[in-house]
Amino acid sequence: MTPFVLPAITVLGGVLRFHEIGSKGLWLDEAFSVWLGWQPVEEILDWVVRIDQHPPLYYLVLHFWIAMGDSAAAVRGLSALCGTLTIPVVYLLGRRLSDDTLGLLAALILTVSPFHVRFAQEARMYTVLNLNASLALYALTRLLTDPRSARVPVGQQIIDFWQARRASRVAKEEALQQAPGYERGFRETTDRVSAPTRRRWLRLQTIETDLAWLGYVVFTAATLLSHNTAVFLPVATNLFVLGLHAVRVSGFKLAKAEAVDGKPASNVKRQASSVVRRAPDGVLRPPGLRNWVLAQIGVFLLWSPWLVAFVVQSVGVYREFWISAPTWQTITDTVGTFLSAFLPSRIRWLEVVWGLYVALALLGLIHFRRRPGHIAFLGVVFLTPFVGEWLVSLRRPIFYDRTLIWASIPLYLLLAAGVRQLRYRPYMLAAALMLLTVNGLSLREYYTHFEKEQWDDAAEFVAKRVEPDDLILFNATWVQIPFDFYFRSYNRPVAEHGVPVDLFDRGILEPKMAESDLPRMRSLIRGHERVWLVYSHDWYTDPQGLIPPALEEELDMQDRRDFYGLQVHLYGIQ
Numbered sequence: 001m002t003p004f005v006l007p008a009i010t011v012l013g014g015v016l017r018f019h020e021i022g023s024k025g026l027w028l029d030e031a032f033s034v035w036l037g038w039q040p041v042e043e044i045l046d047w048v049v050r051i052d053q054h055p056p057l058y059y060l061v062l063h064f065w066i067a068m069g070d071s072a073a074a075v076r077g078l079s080a081l082c083g084t085l086t087i088p089v090v091y092l093l094g095r096r097l098s099d100d101t102l103g104l105l106a107a108l109i110l111t112v113s114p115f116h117v118r119f120a121q122e123a124r125m126y127t128v129l130n131l132n133a134s135l136a137l138y139a140l141t142r143l144l145t146d147p148r149s150a151r152v153p154v155g156q157q158i159i160d161f162w163q164a165r166r167a168s169r170v171a172k173e174e175a176l177q178q179a180p181g182y183e184r185g186f187r188e189t190t191d192r193v194s195a196p197t198r199r200r201w202l203r204l205q206t207i208e209t210d211l212a213w214l215g216y217v218v219f220t221a222a223t224l225l226s227h228n229t230a231v232f233l234p235v236a237t238n239l240f241v242l243g244l245h246a247v248r249v250s251g252f253k254l255a256k257a258e259a260v261d262g263k264p265a266s267n268v269k270r271q272a273s274s275v276v277r278r279a280p281d282g283v284l285r286p287p288g289l290r291n292w293v294l295a296q297i298g299v300f301l302l303w304s305p306w307l308v309a310f311v312v313q314s315v316g317v318y319r320e321f322w323i324s325a326p327t328w329q330t331i332t333d334t335v336g337t338f339l340s341a342f343l344p345s346r347i348r349w350l351e352v353v354w355g356l357y358v359a360l361a362l363l364g365l366i367h368f369r370r371r372p373g374h375i376a377f378l379g380v381v382f383l384t385p386f387v388g389e390w391l392v393s394l395r396r397p398i399f400y401d402r403t404l405i406w407a408s409i410p411l412y413l414l415l416a417a418g419v420r421q422l423r424y425r426p427y428m429l430a431a432a433l434m435l436l437t438v439n440g441l442s443l444r445e446y447y448t449h450f451e452k453e454q455w456d457d458a459a460e461f462v463a464k465r466v467e468p469d470d471l472i473l474f475n476a477t478w479v480q481i482p483f484d485f486y487f488r489s490y491n492r493p494v495a496e497h498g499v500p501v502d503l504f505d506r507g508i509l510e511p512k513m514a515e516s517d518l519p520r521m522r523s524l525i526r527g528h529e530r531v532w533l534v535y536s537h538d539w540y541t542d543p544q545g546l547i548p549p550a551l552e553e554e555l556d557m558q559d560r561r562d563f564y565g566l567q568v569h570l571y572g573i574q
Protein backbone atom coordinates (compact mmCIF):
# COMPACT_ATOMS: atom_id res chain seq x y z
CA MET A 1 0.00 0.00 0.00
CA THR A 2 2.79 2.43 0.94
CA PRO A 3 4.36 2.61 -2.58
CA PHE A 4 1.07 4.05 -3.83
CA VAL A 5 -0.29 5.97 -0.82
CA LEU A 6 2.87 7.91 0.09
CA PRO A 7 3.37 9.35 -3.43
CA ALA A 8 -0.32 10.29 -3.48
CA ILE A 9 -0.03 12.09 -0.13
CA THR A 10 3.14 13.85 -1.29
CA VAL A 11 1.51 14.96 -4.54
CA LEU A 12 -1.47 16.26 -2.57
CA GLY A 13 0.91 18.20 -0.35
CA GLY A 14 2.60 19.68 -3.39
CA VAL A 15 -0.74 20.69 -4.92
CA LEU A 16 -1.84 22.41 -1.70
CA ARG A 17 1.48 24.25 -1.41
CA PHE A 18 1.67 25.42 -5.02
CA HIS A 19 -2.05 26.24 -5.32
CA GLU A 20 -2.46 29.99 -6.01
CA ILE A 21 1.09 30.51 -4.77
CA GLY A 22 1.49 33.74 -6.74
CA SER A 23 -1.99 35.16 -6.25
CA LYS A 24 -0.92 37.47 -3.43
CA GLY A 25 1.89 39.99 -3.67
CA LEU A 26 5.15 39.75 -1.76
CA TRP A 27 5.00 41.29 1.67
CA LEU A 28 7.82 43.14 3.41
CA ASP A 29 9.94 40.21 4.65
CA GLU A 30 9.55 38.30 1.40
CA ALA A 31 10.66 41.26 -0.68
CA PHE A 32 13.68 41.64 1.59
CA SER A 33 14.53 37.97 0.95
CA VAL A 34 14.42 38.61 -2.80
CA TRP A 35 16.51 41.78 -2.45
CA LEU A 36 19.18 39.84 -0.58
CA GLY A 37 18.96 37.02 -3.11
CA TRP A 38 19.75 39.49 -5.88
CA GLN A 39 23.05 40.43 -4.24
CA PRO A 40 26.37 38.71 -5.04
CA VAL A 41 27.24 35.89 -2.64
CA GLU A 42 29.94 37.82 -0.78
CA GLU A 43 27.59 40.77 -0.29
CA ILE A 44 24.82 38.49 0.99
CA LEU A 45 27.16 37.31 3.75
CA ASP A 46 28.06 40.90 4.57
CA TRP A 47 24.49 42.22 4.59
CA VAL A 48 23.03 39.48 6.81
CA VAL A 49 25.63 40.23 9.48
CA ARG A 50 25.15 44.00 9.28
CA ILE A 51 21.38 44.36 9.10
CA ASP A 52 19.62 41.00 9.51
CA GLN A 53 19.02 38.52 12.34
CA HIS A 54 19.18 35.27 10.34
CA PRO A 55 21.89 32.92 9.09
CA PRO A 56 22.72 32.95 5.36
CA LEU A 57 21.74 29.46 4.17
CA TYR A 58 18.28 30.31 2.85
CA TYR A 59 19.43 33.53 1.18
CA LEU A 60 22.33 31.72 -0.52
CA VAL A 61 20.05 29.00 -1.87
CA LEU A 62 17.52 31.63 -2.98
CA HIS A 63 20.34 33.50 -4.76
CA PHE A 64 20.73 30.59 -7.19
CA TRP A 65 17.02 29.71 -7.21
CA ILE A 66 15.84 33.11 -8.49
CA ALA A 67 18.08 32.76 -11.51
CA MET A 68 15.01 30.95 -12.90
CA GLY A 69 12.79 33.98 -12.22
CA ASP A 70 11.90 36.44 -9.47
CA SER A 71 8.13 36.66 -9.72
CA ALA A 72 6.14 36.07 -6.53
CA ALA A 73 5.28 32.52 -7.59
CA ALA A 74 8.86 31.74 -8.63
CA VAL A 75 10.57 32.92 -5.46
CA ARG A 76 8.00 31.17 -3.27
CA GLY A 77 8.51 27.97 -5.21
CA LEU A 78 11.65 27.17 -3.18
CA SER A 79 9.66 27.19 0.06
CA ALA A 80 6.86 25.15 -1.50
CA LEU A 81 9.32 22.56 -2.78
CA CYS A 82 11.02 22.22 0.62
CA GLY A 83 7.63 21.96 2.31
CA THR A 84 6.62 19.17 -0.07
CA LEU A 85 9.89 17.28 0.42
CA THR A 86 9.36 17.32 4.19
CA ILE A 87 6.28 15.10 3.82
CA PRO A 88 8.11 11.84 2.93
CA VAL A 89 10.75 12.63 5.57
CA VAL A 90 8.05 12.77 8.25
CA TYR A 91 6.70 9.47 6.93
CA LEU A 92 10.14 7.88 7.34
CA LEU A 93 10.39 9.35 10.82
CA GLY A 94 7.02 7.92 11.83
CA ARG A 95 7.81 4.53 10.30
CA ARG A 96 11.09 4.40 12.19
CA LEU A 97 9.38 5.16 15.48
CA SER A 98 6.47 2.79 14.91
CA ASP A 99 5.26 1.43 11.57
CA ASP A 100 4.15 2.31 8.04
CA THR A 101 0.62 3.22 9.09
CA LEU A 102 1.75 5.75 11.67
CA GLY A 103 4.22 7.21 9.19
CA LEU A 104 1.51 7.65 6.56
CA LEU A 105 -0.86 9.25 9.08
CA ALA A 106 1.81 11.70 10.24
CA ALA A 107 2.63 12.57 6.63
CA LEU A 108 -1.08 13.14 5.94
CA ILE A 109 -1.46 15.47 8.93
CA LEU A 110 1.56 17.47 7.79
CA THR A 111 0.22 17.53 4.23
CA VAL A 112 -3.06 19.23 5.14
CA SER A 113 -1.67 21.46 7.91
CA PRO A 114 -2.70 25.07 7.11
CA PHE A 115 0.22 26.33 9.21
CA HIS A 116 2.73 24.51 7.00
CA VAL A 117 0.88 25.37 3.78
CA ARG A 118 1.04 29.06 4.69
CA PHE A 119 4.79 29.13 5.24
CA ALA A 120 5.36 26.96 2.18
CA GLN A 121 3.89 29.92 0.30
CA GLU A 122 6.26 32.51 1.75
CA ALA A 123 9.67 33.43 0.42
CA ARG A 124 11.24 32.97 3.83
CA MET A 125 13.45 30.35 5.46
CA TYR A 126 10.91 28.51 7.61
CA THR A 127 10.22 25.47 5.41
CA VAL A 128 13.97 25.12 4.75
CA LEU A 129 14.41 25.15 8.53
CA ASN A 130 11.70 22.51 8.93
CA LEU A 131 13.09 20.26 6.21
CA ASN A 132 16.61 20.30 7.63
CA ALA A 133 15.36 19.72 11.19
CA SER A 134 13.18 16.80 10.03
CA LEU A 135 16.12 15.20 8.23
CA ALA A 136 18.32 15.64 11.32
CA LEU A 137 15.65 14.06 13.53
CA TYR A 138 15.21 11.17 11.11
CA ALA A 139 18.96 10.53 11.10
CA LEU A 140 18.89 10.63 14.90
CA THR A 141 16.06 8.09 15.11
CA ARG A 142 18.04 5.74 12.87
CA LEU A 143 20.97 6.02 15.28
CA LEU A 144 18.71 5.51 18.29
CA THR A 145 17.24 2.32 16.78
CA ASP A 146 20.52 0.92 15.46
CA PRO A 147 22.67 -0.99 18.01
CA ARG A 148 25.73 -0.46 15.79
CA SER A 149 25.70 3.25 16.67
CA ALA A 150 26.79 2.25 20.18
CA ARG A 151 29.48 -0.30 19.45
CA VAL A 152 30.92 0.64 16.02
CA PRO A 153 33.18 3.73 15.96
CA VAL A 154 32.07 6.56 13.70
CA GLY A 155 33.59 6.13 10.23
CA GLN A 156 34.59 2.50 10.72
CA GLN A 157 31.91 1.18 8.37
CA ILE A 158 33.05 3.44 5.53
CA ILE A 159 36.69 2.48 6.13
CA ASP A 160 35.80 -1.22 6.06
CA PHE A 161 33.70 -0.68 2.96
CA TRP A 162 36.54 0.91 0.99
CA GLN A 163 39.04 -1.65 2.21
CA ALA A 164 36.76 -4.51 1.16
CA ARG A 165 36.10 -2.87 -2.20
CA ARG A 166 39.81 -2.32 -2.78
CA ALA A 167 40.64 -5.92 -1.77
CA SER A 168 37.96 -7.20 -4.13
CA ARG A 169 39.35 -5.12 -7.00
CA VAL A 170 42.91 -6.31 -6.35
CA ALA A 171 41.82 -9.95 -6.18
CA LYS A 172 39.88 -9.58 -9.41
CA GLU A 173 42.86 -8.02 -11.20
CA GLU A 174 45.18 -10.77 -9.97
CA ALA A 175 42.78 -13.46 -11.14
CA LEU A 176 42.49 -11.73 -14.50
CA GLN A 177 46.26 -11.56 -14.94
CA GLN A 178 46.62 -15.28 -14.19
CA ALA A 179 44.00 -16.31 -16.75
CA PRO A 180 45.04 -17.45 -20.27
CA GLY A 181 45.14 -14.78 -22.98
CA TYR A 182 41.88 -15.73 -24.71
CA GLU A 183 40.06 -16.06 -21.39
CA ARG A 184 41.42 -12.72 -20.16
CA GLY A 185 40.14 -10.98 -23.29
CA PHE A 186 36.74 -12.63 -22.88
CA ARG A 187 36.49 -11.54 -19.22
CA GLU A 188 37.46 -7.95 -20.00
CA THR A 189 34.83 -7.76 -22.76
CA THR A 190 32.04 -9.31 -20.72
CA ASP A 191 32.87 -7.13 -17.72
CA ARG A 192 32.39 -3.99 -19.80
CA VAL A 193 29.09 -5.26 -21.17
CA SER A 194 27.60 -6.46 -17.90
CA ALA A 195 28.85 -3.66 -15.64
CA PRO A 196 25.66 -1.56 -15.84
CA THR A 197 23.55 -4.49 -14.61
CA ARG A 198 25.95 -5.84 -12.02
CA ARG A 199 26.15 -4.86 -8.39
CA ARG A 200 29.55 -3.25 -8.16
CA TRP A 201 28.98 -1.84 -4.67
CA LEU A 202 28.49 -3.64 -1.41
CA ARG A 203 25.01 -3.48 0.12
CA LEU A 204 24.08 -0.07 1.47
CA GLN A 205 23.29 -1.61 4.85
CA THR A 206 27.01 -2.11 5.49
CA ILE A 207 27.50 1.66 5.83
CA GLU A 208 24.03 2.84 6.86
CA THR A 209 25.08 3.68 10.43
CA ASP A 210 27.88 5.93 9.21
CA LEU A 211 25.47 7.49 6.73
CA ALA A 212 23.08 8.19 9.61
CA TRP A 213 25.91 9.83 11.57
CA LEU A 214 26.81 11.91 8.53
CA GLY A 215 23.18 12.88 8.00
CA TYR A 216 22.75 13.92 11.61
CA VAL A 217 25.88 16.09 11.53
CA VAL A 218 25.19 17.71 8.13
CA PHE A 219 21.48 18.39 8.63
CA THR A 220 21.84 19.59 12.21
CA ALA A 221 24.44 22.09 11.01
CA ALA A 222 22.14 23.03 8.10
CA THR A 223 19.31 23.59 10.57
CA LEU A 224 21.51 25.90 12.61
CA LEU A 225 22.38 27.79 9.43
CA SER A 226 18.68 28.10 8.54
CA HIS A 227 17.63 30.04 11.63
CA ASN A 228 19.45 31.21 14.74
CA THR A 229 16.73 29.94 17.10
CA ALA A 230 17.51 26.44 15.83
CA VAL A 231 20.22 26.26 18.51
CA PHE A 232 17.49 24.55 20.50
CA LEU A 233 17.61 21.53 18.17
CA PRO A 234 21.06 20.32 19.33
CA VAL A 235 20.01 21.30 22.87
CA ALA A 236 16.99 18.99 22.56
CA THR A 237 18.91 16.10 21.00
CA ASN A 238 21.67 16.34 23.61
CA LEU A 239 19.14 16.46 26.44
CA PHE A 240 17.51 13.30 25.17
CA VAL A 241 20.63 11.29 24.29
CA LEU A 242 22.52 12.23 27.44
CA GLY A 243 19.36 11.50 29.39
CA LEU A 244 19.30 7.99 27.91
CA HIS A 245 22.91 7.55 28.98
CA ALA A 246 22.06 8.79 32.47
CA VAL A 247 19.21 6.28 32.74
CA ARG A 248 21.53 3.51 31.64
CA VAL A 249 24.22 4.52 34.14
CA SER A 250 21.66 4.74 36.92
CA GLY A 251 20.54 1.23 36.01
CA PHE A 252 24.07 -0.02 36.49
CA LYS A 253 24.28 1.79 39.85
CA LEU A 254 21.05 0.09 40.86
CA ALA A 255 22.60 -3.23 39.88
CA LYS A 256 25.55 -2.57 42.17
CA ALA A 257 23.21 -1.65 45.00
CA GLU A 258 21.36 -4.93 44.58
CA ALA A 259 24.66 -6.75 44.76
CA VAL A 260 24.93 -5.60 48.37
CA ASP A 261 21.88 -7.74 49.15
CA GLY A 262 23.70 -10.82 47.96
CA LYS A 263 22.99 -10.79 44.24
CA PRO A 264 26.19 -10.80 42.16
CA ALA A 265 26.69 -7.41 40.63
CA SER A 266 28.24 -8.85 37.51
CA ASN A 267 25.16 -10.95 36.81
CA VAL A 268 22.81 -8.04 37.35
CA LYS A 269 24.92 -5.78 35.15
CA ARG A 270 25.03 -8.47 32.48
CA GLN A 271 21.24 -8.76 32.65
CA ALA A 272 20.86 -4.99 32.38
CA SER A 273 23.10 -4.96 29.31
CA SER A 274 21.22 -7.84 27.73
CA VAL A 275 18.01 -5.83 27.95
CA VAL A 276 19.54 -3.34 25.54
CA ARG A 277 20.85 -6.07 23.22
CA ARG A 278 17.61 -8.04 23.16
CA ALA A 279 15.28 -5.04 23.02
CA PRO A 280 12.70 -5.30 20.24
CA ASP A 281 13.13 -3.31 17.05
CA GLY A 282 12.18 0.31 17.44
CA VAL A 283 13.25 0.66 21.07
CA LEU A 284 15.44 3.73 21.48
CA ARG A 285 18.98 2.99 22.63
CA PRO A 286 21.64 5.63 23.29
CA PRO A 287 24.47 5.73 20.75
CA GLY A 288 28.01 5.36 21.99
CA LEU A 289 29.07 8.34 24.11
CA ARG A 290 32.35 8.72 22.23
CA ASN A 291 30.52 8.60 18.91
CA TRP A 292 28.01 11.14 20.16
CA VAL A 293 30.70 13.58 21.28
CA LEU A 294 32.44 13.27 17.92
CA ALA A 295 29.15 14.01 16.16
CA GLN A 296 28.64 17.15 18.25
CA ILE A 297 32.17 18.25 17.39
CA GLY A 298 31.36 17.69 13.72
CA VAL A 299 28.20 19.81 13.99
CA PHE A 300 30.13 22.59 15.70
CA LEU A 301 32.91 22.56 13.12
CA LEU A 302 30.43 22.87 10.25
CA TRP A 303 28.56 25.67 12.01
CA SER A 304 31.59 27.43 13.53
CA PRO A 305 32.28 29.75 10.54
CA TRP A 306 29.01 31.44 11.50
CA LEU A 307 29.82 31.66 15.22
CA VAL A 308 31.13 35.24 15.27
CA ALA A 309 28.24 36.46 13.11
CA PHE A 310 25.81 34.62 15.40
CA VAL A 311 27.19 36.49 18.40
CA VAL A 312 27.00 39.82 16.54
CA GLN A 313 23.38 39.20 15.51
CA SER A 314 22.44 38.00 19.01
CA VAL A 315 23.86 41.16 20.57
CA GLY A 316 21.87 43.25 18.08
CA VAL A 317 18.65 41.41 18.92
CA TYR A 318 19.35 41.77 22.64
CA ARG A 319 19.73 45.53 22.30
CA GLU A 320 16.44 45.99 20.49
CA PHE A 321 13.90 43.80 18.75
CA TRP A 322 10.29 44.21 17.75
CA ILE A 323 8.70 40.99 19.11
CA SER A 324 6.49 41.45 22.17
CA ALA A 325 6.96 39.47 25.38
CA PRO A 326 5.09 36.14 25.24
CA THR A 327 2.19 35.27 27.51
CA TRP A 328 0.52 31.96 28.24
CA GLN A 329 -2.05 32.94 25.63
CA THR A 330 0.78 33.35 23.09
CA ILE A 331 2.03 29.85 23.85
CA THR A 332 -1.39 28.19 23.64
CA ASP A 333 -2.19 30.11 20.46
CA THR A 334 1.03 28.79 18.92
CA VAL A 335 0.01 25.20 19.67
CA GLY A 336 -3.39 26.03 18.21
CA THR A 337 -1.84 27.26 14.97
CA PHE A 338 0.15 24.03 14.73
CA LEU A 339 -3.07 22.05 14.99
CA SER A 340 -5.26 24.10 12.71
CA ALA A 341 -4.34 27.65 11.84
CA PHE A 342 -7.07 29.80 10.27
CA LEU A 343 -9.81 27.62 11.77
CA PRO A 344 -12.97 29.73 11.34
CA SER A 345 -14.21 30.85 14.75
CA ARG A 346 -17.74 31.02 13.40
CA ILE A 347 -18.08 27.24 12.95
CA ARG A 348 -20.18 25.35 15.45
CA TRP A 349 -18.87 22.86 17.96
CA LEU A 350 -15.45 24.49 18.10
CA GLU A 351 -14.90 22.92 21.51
CA VAL A 352 -15.52 19.51 19.96
CA VAL A 353 -12.72 20.11 17.45
CA TRP A 354 -10.19 20.91 20.17
CA GLY A 355 -11.54 18.01 22.21
CA LEU A 356 -10.74 15.76 19.26
CA TYR A 357 -7.13 16.91 19.23
CA VAL A 358 -6.78 16.39 22.99
CA ALA A 359 -8.30 12.90 22.72
CA LEU A 360 -5.93 11.95 19.88
CA ALA A 361 -2.94 13.23 21.85
CA LEU A 362 -3.96 11.10 24.85
CA LEU A 363 -4.46 8.07 22.60
CA GLY A 364 -1.00 8.74 21.18
CA LEU A 365 0.47 8.53 24.67
CA ILE A 366 -1.41 5.26 25.18
CA HIS A 367 0.00 3.96 21.89
CA PHE A 368 3.56 4.50 23.15
CA ARG A 369 2.82 3.50 26.75
CA ARG A 370 5.14 0.48 26.55
CA ARG A 371 7.87 2.56 24.95
CA PRO A 372 8.50 5.43 27.35
CA GLY A 373 11.60 6.36 25.37
CA HIS A 374 9.38 7.34 22.45
CA ILE A 375 7.23 9.56 24.68
CA ALA A 376 10.36 11.15 26.11
CA PHE A 377 11.78 11.70 22.62
CA LEU A 378 8.64 13.41 21.31
CA GLY A 379 8.25 15.41 24.52
CA VAL A 380 11.83 16.67 24.59
CA VAL A 381 11.85 17.65 20.91
CA PHE A 382 8.50 19.43 21.28
CA LEU A 383 9.07 21.19 24.60
CA THR A 384 12.73 22.22 24.37
CA PRO A 385 12.29 24.99 21.74
CA PHE A 386 9.15 26.24 23.50
CA VAL A 387 10.83 26.41 26.89
CA GLY A 388 14.08 27.71 25.39
CA GLU A 389 12.48 30.61 23.52
CA TRP A 390 10.33 31.43 26.54
CA LEU A 391 13.35 31.55 28.87
CA VAL A 392 15.28 33.79 26.47
CA SER A 393 12.18 35.97 26.16
CA LEU A 394 12.41 36.75 29.87
CA ARG A 395 15.34 39.02 28.91
CA ARG A 396 14.67 39.75 25.24
CA PRO A 397 11.45 38.47 23.59
CA ILE A 398 12.09 36.12 20.67
CA PHE A 399 9.09 33.76 21.00
CA TYR A 400 7.52 33.46 17.55
CA ASP A 401 5.37 30.67 16.14
CA ARG A 402 7.12 30.35 12.77
CA THR A 403 10.55 29.90 14.35
CA LEU A 404 9.07 26.92 16.20
CA ILE A 405 7.84 25.25 13.03
CA TRP A 406 10.00 22.14 13.50
CA ALA A 407 8.49 21.60 16.96
CA SER A 408 5.20 20.78 15.24
CA ILE A 409 6.65 17.52 13.87
CA PRO A 410 6.61 15.59 17.19
CA LEU A 411 3.09 16.91 17.80
CA TYR A 412 1.90 15.52 14.46
CA LEU A 413 3.61 12.20 15.20
CA LEU A 414 1.75 12.03 18.52
CA LEU A 415 -1.59 12.77 16.82
CA ALA A 416 -0.83 10.11 14.21
CA ALA A 417 -0.09 7.65 17.00
CA GLY A 418 -3.48 8.53 18.49
CA VAL A 419 -5.25 7.70 15.24
CA ARG A 420 -3.16 4.52 14.98
CA GLN A 421 -4.22 3.49 18.49
CA LEU A 422 -7.84 3.25 17.34
CA ARG A 423 -6.65 0.09 15.49
CA TYR A 424 -9.89 -0.74 13.70
CA ARG A 425 -9.82 0.64 10.17
CA PRO A 426 -13.33 2.20 10.30
CA TYR A 427 -12.41 4.11 13.48
CA MET A 428 -9.08 5.18 12.06
CA LEU A 429 -10.73 6.28 8.84
CA ALA A 430 -13.35 8.29 10.74
CA ALA A 431 -10.69 10.08 12.80
CA ALA A 432 -8.62 10.79 9.69
CA LEU A 433 -11.69 12.18 7.90
CA MET A 434 -12.44 14.45 10.85
CA LEU A 435 -8.88 15.81 10.74
CA LEU A 436 -9.12 16.29 6.99
CA THR A 437 -12.45 18.12 7.36
CA VAL A 438 -11.18 20.48 10.04
CA ASN A 439 -7.99 21.28 8.15
CA GLY A 440 -9.89 21.51 4.89
CA LEU A 441 -12.10 24.24 6.35
CA SER A 442 -9.01 26.01 7.65
CA LEU A 443 -7.29 25.79 4.26
CA ARG A 444 -10.36 27.20 2.56
CA GLU A 445 -10.28 30.11 5.00
CA TYR A 446 -6.59 30.64 4.27
CA TYR A 447 -6.94 30.59 0.48
CA THR A 448 -10.00 32.83 0.56
CA HIS A 449 -9.42 35.40 3.28
CA PHE A 450 -5.76 35.47 4.30
CA GLU A 451 -4.21 38.76 3.17
CA LYS A 452 -0.66 39.99 2.71
CA GLU A 453 0.58 43.55 2.52
CA GLN A 454 -0.58 45.07 -0.76
CA TRP A 455 2.66 46.53 -2.05
CA ASP A 456 1.75 45.63 -5.62
CA ASP A 457 -1.49 47.64 -5.46
CA ALA A 458 0.19 50.54 -3.69
CA ALA A 459 2.97 50.72 -6.28
CA GLU A 460 0.42 50.68 -9.08
CA PHE A 461 -1.59 53.45 -7.41
CA VAL A 462 1.45 55.71 -7.12
CA ALA A 463 2.86 54.86 -10.57
CA LYS A 464 -0.35 55.97 -12.31
CA ARG A 465 -0.36 59.36 -10.57
CA VAL A 466 3.26 60.25 -9.89
CA GLU A 467 4.96 63.14 -11.70
CA PRO A 468 8.69 63.45 -12.50
CA ASP A 469 9.30 66.22 -9.93
CA ASP A 470 7.54 64.41 -7.10
CA LEU A 471 9.25 63.00 -4.02
CA ILE A 472 8.41 59.65 -2.42
CA LEU A 473 9.17 59.26 1.29
CA PHE A 474 9.19 55.95 3.22
CA ASN A 475 8.75 56.10 6.97
CA ALA A 476 10.08 52.59 7.66
CA THR A 477 13.11 52.83 5.42
CA TRP A 478 13.22 49.21 4.36
CA VAL A 479 9.63 49.26 3.08
CA GLN A 480 11.20 50.93 0.07
CA ILE A 481 12.33 47.40 -0.92
CA PRO A 482 8.84 45.84 -1.45
CA PHE A 483 7.53 49.10 -2.95
CA ASP A 484 10.36 49.28 -5.48
CA PHE A 485 10.02 45.56 -6.25
CA TYR A 486 6.74 46.41 -7.98
CA PHE A 487 7.30 50.08 -8.80
CA ARG A 488 10.37 49.32 -10.96
CA SER A 489 8.22 47.64 -13.60
CA TYR A 490 6.44 50.93 -14.37
CA ASN A 491 9.71 52.70 -15.27
CA ARG A 492 8.74 55.97 -13.59
CA PRO A 493 11.96 57.67 -12.41
CA VAL A 494 11.31 59.76 -9.31
CA ALA A 495 13.31 60.80 -6.21
CA GLU A 496 12.96 58.44 -3.24
CA HIS A 497 14.18 58.89 0.33
CA GLY A 498 13.66 57.27 3.69
CA VAL A 499 12.89 59.01 6.96
CA PRO A 500 14.50 59.26 9.42
CA VAL A 501 17.39 58.12 7.16
CA ASP A 502 17.83 56.51 3.79
CA LEU A 503 17.88 52.75 3.45
CA PHE A 504 20.48 51.12 5.76
CA ASP A 505 22.26 54.42 6.49
CA ARG A 506 22.18 53.59 10.19
CA GLY A 507 23.18 49.98 9.65
CA ILE A 508 19.83 48.65 10.91
CA LEU A 509 16.65 47.66 9.16
CA GLU A 510 14.10 49.69 11.09
CA PRO A 511 15.43 52.95 12.54
CA LYS A 512 12.92 54.83 14.66
CA MET A 513 11.82 58.38 13.91
CA ALA A 514 12.67 61.01 16.52
CA GLU A 515 12.09 64.75 16.74
CA SER A 516 15.77 65.31 16.01
CA ASP A 517 15.18 63.76 12.55
CA LEU A 518 12.48 66.27 11.53
CA PRO A 519 14.87 68.96 10.19
CA ARG A 520 16.31 66.49 7.69
CA MET A 521 12.83 65.54 6.51
CA ARG A 522 11.90 69.21 6.04
CA SER A 523 15.06 69.77 4.01
CA LEU A 524 14.17 66.81 1.78
CA ILE A 525 10.70 68.09 0.88
CA ARG A 526 11.94 71.62 0.24
CA GLY A 527 11.66 72.37 -3.48
CA HIS A 528 9.01 69.72 -4.18
CA GLU A 529 5.43 70.74 -4.82
CA ARG A 530 4.13 67.21 -4.29
CA VAL A 531 5.34 64.63 -1.78
CA TRP A 532 4.17 61.04 -1.45
CA LEU A 533 4.41 59.29 1.92
CA VAL A 534 4.41 55.48 1.98
CA TYR A 535 3.47 54.84 5.60
CA SER A 536 3.81 51.34 7.04
CA HIS A 537 4.91 49.61 10.26
CA ASP A 538 4.57 53.00 11.94
CA TRP A 539 3.72 51.38 15.29
CA TYR A 540 7.41 50.51 15.52
CA THR A 541 9.30 52.98 13.30
CA ASP A 542 7.22 56.12 14.07
CA PRO A 543 5.74 55.32 17.49
CA GLN A 544 5.14 59.02 18.28
CA GLY A 545 3.38 59.63 14.95
CA LEU A 546 5.72 62.49 14.04
CA ILE A 547 5.86 62.20 10.26
CA PRO A 548 2.28 62.97 9.03
CA PRO A 549 1.79 66.06 11.24
CA ALA A 550 5.20 67.42 10.22
CA LEU A 551 4.32 67.03 6.54
CA GLU A 552 0.96 68.71 7.05
CA GLU A 553 2.76 71.71 8.54
CA GLU A 554 4.58 72.19 5.23
CA LEU A 555 2.04 70.93 2.66
CA ASP A 556 -1.65 70.11 2.38
CA MET A 557 -2.87 66.51 2.24
CA GLN A 558 -4.45 66.01 -1.17
CA ASP A 559 -5.17 62.30 -1.14
CA ARG A 560 -4.94 59.22 1.03
CA ARG A 561 -5.41 55.60 0.10
CA ASP A 562 -5.42 52.69 2.55
CA PHE A 563 -4.07 49.32 1.51
CA TYR A 564 -3.71 46.20 3.60
CA GLY A 565 -0.62 46.75 5.75
CA LEU A 566 0.17 50.29 4.60
CA GLN A 567 -1.12 53.71 3.66
CA VAL A 568 -0.21 56.09 0.82
CA HIS A 569 -0.52 59.82 1.47
CA LEU A 570 -0.15 62.56 -1.13
CA TYR A 571 0.81 66.05 0.06
CA GLY A 572 1.03 69.13 -2.14
CA ILE A 573 0.57 72.85 -2.54
CA GLN A 574 -3.05 73.85 -3.06
